[in-house]
Amino acid sequence: xxxxxxxxxxxxxxxxxxxxxxxxxxxxxxxxxxxxxxxxxxxxxxxxxxxxxxxxxxxxxxxxxxxxxxxxxxxxxxxxxxxxxxxxxxxxxxxxxxxxxxxxxxxxxxxxxxxxxxxxxxxxxxxxxxxxxxxxxxxxxxxxxxxxxxxxxxxxxxxxxxxxxxxxxxxxxxxxxxxxxxxxxxxxxxxxxxxxxxxxxxxxxxxxxxxxxxxxxxxxxxxxxxxxxxxxxxxxxxxxxxxxxxxx
Amino acid sequence: xxxxxxxxxxxxxxxxxxxxxxxxxxxxxxxxxxxxxxxxxxxxxxxxxxxxxxxxxxxxxxxxxxxxxxxxxxxxxxxxxxxxxxxxxxxxxxxxxxxxxxxxxxxxxxxxxxxxxxxxxxxxxxxxxxxxxxxxxxxxxxxxxxxxxxxxxxxxxxxxxxxxxxxxxxxxxxxxxxxxxxxxxxxxxxxxxxxxxxxxxxxxxxxxxxxxxxxxxxxxxxxxxxxxxxxxxxxxxxxxxxxxxxxx
DNA sequence: CGGCAAGTTGAGCCAGGTCAACTCCGGTGG
DNA sequence: CCACCGGAGTTGACCTGGCTCAACTTGCCG
Numbered sequence: 419x420x421x422x423x424x425x426x427x428x429x430x431x432x433x434x435x436x437x438x439x440x441x442x443x444x445x446x447x448x449x450x451x452x453x454x455x456x457x458x459x460x461x462x463x464x465x466x467x468x469x470x471x472x473x474x475x476x477x478x479x480x481x482x483x484x485x486x487x488x489x490x491x492x493x494x495x496x497x498x499x500x501x502x503x504x505x506x507x508x509x510x511x512x513x514x515x516x517x518x519x520x521x522x523x524x525x526x527x528x529x530x531x532x533x534x535x536x537x538x539x540x541x542x543x544x545x546x547x548x549x550x551x552x553x554x555x556x557x558x559x560x561x562x563x564x565x566x567x568x569x570x571x572x573x574x575x576x577x578x579x580x581x582x583x584x585x586x587x588x589x590x591x592x593x594x595x596x597x598x599x600x601x602x603x604x605x606x607x608x609x610x611x612x613x614x615x616x617x618x619x620x621x622x623x624x625x626x627x628x629x630x631x632x633x634x635x636x637x638x639x640x641x642x643x644x645x646x647x648x649x650x651x652x653x654x655x656x657x658x659x660x661x662x663x664x665x666x
Numbered sequence: 667x668x669x670x671x672x673x674x675x676x677x678x679x680x681x682x683x684x685x686x687x688x689x690x691x692x693x694x695x696x697x698x699x700x701x702x703x704x705x706x707x708x709x710x711x712x713x714x715x716x717x718x719x720x721x722x723x724x725x726x727x728x729x730x731x732x733x734x735x736x737x738x739x740x741x742x743x744x745x746x747x748x749x750x751x752x753x754x755x756x757x758x759x760x761x762x763x764x765x766x767x768x769x770x771x772x773x774x775x776x777x778x779x780x781x782x783x784x785x786x787x788x789x790x791x792x793x794x795x796x797x798x799x800x801x802x803x804x805x806x807x808x809x810x811x812x813x814x815x816x817x818x819x820x821x822x823x824x825x826x827x828x829x830x831x832x833x834x835x836x837x838x839x840x841x842x843x844x845x846x847x848x849x850x851x852x853x854x855x856x857x858x859x860x861x862x863x864x865x866x867x868x869x870x871x872x873x874x875x876x877x878x879x880x881x882x883x884x885x886x887x888x889x890x891x892x893x894x895x896x897x898x899x900x901x902x903x904x905x906x907x908x909x910x911x912x913x914x
Numbered sequence: 915c916g917g918c919a920a921g922t923t924g925a926g927c928c929a930g931g932t933c934a935a936c937t938c939c940g941g942t943g944g
Numbered sequence: 945c946c947a948c949c950g951g952a953g954t955t956g957a958c959c960t961g962g963c964t965c966a967a968c969t970t971g972c973c974g
Contacts, residue, residue, distance in 0.1 A: 488814045490900045496818040498810045511803055544789050554802060555759055561809035562746045566736045568816035569860025570744040573962065604921060612817025614963060619922050636921080636971080652738045821930065852953060862931060867954050884939095884953080 424452040430480045431503055432529060438504045439478060439553070442546040447539050454532030460484075460522035466530075468519060474530040475509040482526020483601045485610070488518050497610040499561060502587065502601070506553050523602045568612050571652060576611040577621045578651035581631065585641065596641040597634075625650075672700040678728045679751055680777060686752045687726060687801070690794040695787050702780030708732075708770035714778075716767060722778040723757040730774020731849045733858070736766050745858040747809060750835065750849070754801050771850045816860050819900060824859040825869045826899035829879065833889065844889040845882075873898075 423445055427433040433440040433448070440448060456474075460482070466474075477484075484501040498518065501507055507520065510533065540547045560583075567579045585598035600607065608615040625631045630643045630650075641647055675681040675696055681688040688696060704722075708730070714722075725732075727749050734747040734755075746766065749755055755768065758781065788795045815827045833846035848855065856863040873879045878891045878898075889895055 486810065488811075490818070491897070492900070494818055496814050498814045508803060511800060511807075541792050541795065547789065547795075551799075551802075552759060554799075554806065555756060558802065558806040558809055559759075561806055561813055562734065563736075565809055565813035565816050566744050566746045568813050569858075570738070570742055610817075615921075616923080616964085617962060620962090623922085649739070652740070863953075864932085864955080865930060868930090871954085 422449075424449060426457045426529075427452055430457070430527070430529065432478050432480050435504065437549075439506055439546060439549050442549050443539060443543065447543060447546075451531060451535045451539055454535045456530045458528055458530060460526045460528065462522060462524050464522045466520040471509050471520065474533070475511075476531040476533050476536050477507040477509070477520065478529045478531055479503055479505045479507070480527040480529055482528075483523045484526060484528065485521050485523050485602075485606065486518055487521050487609075495609065496612065497606060499557070499564070500602070500610060501557075504553070505557065506550050508550075508554060523606050573611075573613045573617045574621045574624060575650055575652050576613065577618060578625070578647050580607065580611055581625075581639065581641070582647060582651050596644060598639050598641060600637045600639065670697075672697060674705045674777075675700055678705070678775070678777065680726050680728050683752065685797075687754055687794060687797050690797050691787060691791065695791060695794075699779060699783045699787060702783045704778045706776050706778060708774045708776065710770060710772050712770045714768040719757050719768065722781070723759075724779040724781050724784050725755040725757070725768065726777045726779055727751055727753045727755070728775040728777055730776075731771045732774060732776065733769050733771050733850075733854065734766055735769050735857075743857065744860065745854060747805070747812070748850070748858060752801070753805065754798050756798075756802060771854050821859075821861045821865045822869045822872060823898055823900050824861065825866060826873070826895050828855065828859055829873075829887065829889070830895060830899050844892060846887050846889060848885045848887065 423433070427440060427448055430440070432438045435441060440451075443451065457480075466477070471477075479501050481503055484505075484507070485497045486499040486501070486507075487495055488498055489495045500523075501520075509520075540550060567576050571579065581598050581600075584600055585596075602610070604615050604618055608618045611618070622631075622633075625647075626633065628646070630641070630646050632640045632642055634640055671681070671693055675688060678688070680686045681696070683689060688699075691699065705728075714725070719725075729751055732749040732755070733745045734749070735743055736746055737743045748771075749768075757768075788798060815824050819827070829846050829848075832848055833844075850858070852863050852866055856866045859866070861869075870879075870881075873895075874881065876894070878889070878894050880888045880890055882888055
C-alpha cells in the first residue's frame with residue numbers, strides 16, 4: 419500500500435534538498451512523476467536538442483551547470499542563461515522562438531520531467547506550484563538583471579557582477595563566505611557576460627592587482643574586499659530622491 | 667444573485683481581449699479581484715516605487731508601455747524590460763533584489779491586483795493559471811533573448827531586433843503587416859537596447875539608406891525588406907550540424 | 915614527461931561613446 | 945497668425961574600451 423521513494427530520487431538533490439521542487443511532493447506524487455521522467459547524466463558539451471525539448475520541455479537540474487545557448491548566423495554563439503542545482507527549466511512554448519540549445523558546461527545531472535505529470539502535480543499541489551513559480555520568477559529576474567548588466571556595463575563591471583552572482587547563488591545557500599566558486603570555464607564565462615576570453619583574463623588581473631580578489635585556483639576566488647567589488651559591479655543607485663513622480 | 671461585470675473591467679483590454687488574464691475569469695472571480703484591486707492611469711515618467719511594489723507586487727498592463735528601470739550608482743539608467751498590453755508583471759520576491767522602478771513611458775493604464783485574491787483565483791482556476799504562467803514564461807524568454815541581443819550584438823543588429831520585436835509584439839496580434847510601431851521615444855529606445863540616442867539615430871538612418879525601412883513618421887516605420895532586416899537582426903543559426911553531442 | 919587544451923599577455927585598430935552644435939516640431943501667448 | 949520656446953531628435957569630430965590576431969605560458973591527463 420505504501421509507495422516507496424524511488425532510488426533515483428533518494429540520492430537526488432532535487433528531493434533531499436528541502437528548498438527544491440521534488441521535496442515538496444508527496445511520496446505518491448514523487449513516484450508518479452519519477453515513473454514518467456528520465457534522469458540523465460551529461461558531460462561537457464552534451465546538448466538537449468530543441469527537437470527533444472519540444473517533447474520534454476521541462477527539465478530539473480540536479481547538479482552541475484547547464485547553459486541556454488543561442489547560435490547566431492555568423493557562428494558567434496552566446497550563452498543566454500545559466501541553470502544550476504534546483505532550477506526548473508520550463509521551455510514549453512519555446513517552439514515559436516529562436517532556436518536554442520540547452521548545453522551542459524561540465525558534468526551534470528538533470529531530470530527530464532514528464533510535462534503531463536508535472537502539470538497534474540502542480541495544479542494539485544499548491545506548495546509545489548509556489549516553489550516552481552518562485553523559481554521561474556527568480557529566473558526572470560536573473561535574466562532581466564543580466565540584460566541590464568549586458569546592456570550598459572563595461573567589462574570590469576560585468577565581471578564583478580558575475581563574481582557576486584557566483585558568490586550568492588550557490589555557496590551561500592549553506593554558509594555566508596567570502597569565497598566565490600566560478601563553476602564554468604573562462605571561455606564560457608566570457609560568452610555569458612558577452613566579452614572575449616582575453617578581456618575576462620585582463621579584468622580578473624585588474625581586480626587582483628587592486629587587491630579586491632585573490633585566486634585560490636582557477637575556479638575559486640576569495641573576495642578580499644566585497645564592498646569595493648560591489649561598487650564596481652555597480653549595485654543600483656541607493657541615492658536620494660529620483661526625478662520621477664511616484665504615483666503610488 | 668447574478669454578479670455584474672464591473673464597469674472598470676468592461677472597458678479594459680485585459681478583460682475584453684480574450685487572450686488576456688481577466689478574460690479567463692468567471693464573473694464572480696472578476697468581481698472579487700476587481701473589488702480589491704486598483705485601476706490606475708499613469709503619464710510619462712510616473713513610477714510605481716519599489717515600496718509600493720512590495721505591497722502590490724502584481725500589476726496587469728491594460729494599455730500603454732511600462733518599463734522596468736535600473737538606476738546605477740553613477741546615474742546611468744537602463745531599461746531592463748518593457749511591458750505592454752496584457753502583460754502580468756509579478757514582482758513578488760523583488761525585495762531581495764536590486765532596486766528598480768516600474769516607470770511608465772507614456773500614457774498608460776494599469777491594474778494593481780490584490781496579491782491575495784490573485785493567488786486564490788490562480789490556484790482555483792487552472793485556465794487562468796495557464797494564461798498567467800504562459801505570460802510569465804514569455805517574459806522570461808523575452809528577457810533571455812534580450813540579454814543575448816545586448817551581450818554580443820552590435821548596435822545595428824540590436825536595433826533591427828528591436829524593430830522586429832515591435833512588429834511582432836503588438837501590431838500583428840490582429841493582422842500581419844509590414845509596419846512596426848515604435849511605441850517609445852528614441853531616448854528610451856536607446857536605453858532599452860543599451861546604446862546612446864545618437865547611435866540609434868545613426869543606425870535608423872543606415873537602415874533607411876539601405877532601403878530596408880522607411881519612416882512614415884517618427885514612430886511608425888514601414889518594413890520594406892523584412893528578410894534583410896531579419897538577417898541583420900541575426901536570427902539564429904539555422905545552419906547545419908552543430909558541433910555538440912545531442913544526448914536526447 | 916610529453917602533448918594538448920585552457921588561459922594569459924601584447925600590439926594595433928575600429929565601433930560606438932562623448933560632447934557640442936544644429937534642426938525639427940508642437941504648443942503657447944501676444 | 946506668427947514669434948518664441950523647449951524638448952526631442954540628428955549630425956559631425958574626436959577619443960577610448962574592448963575586439964582581433966598571434967605568440968606565449970600554464971595546467972591537466974595519460
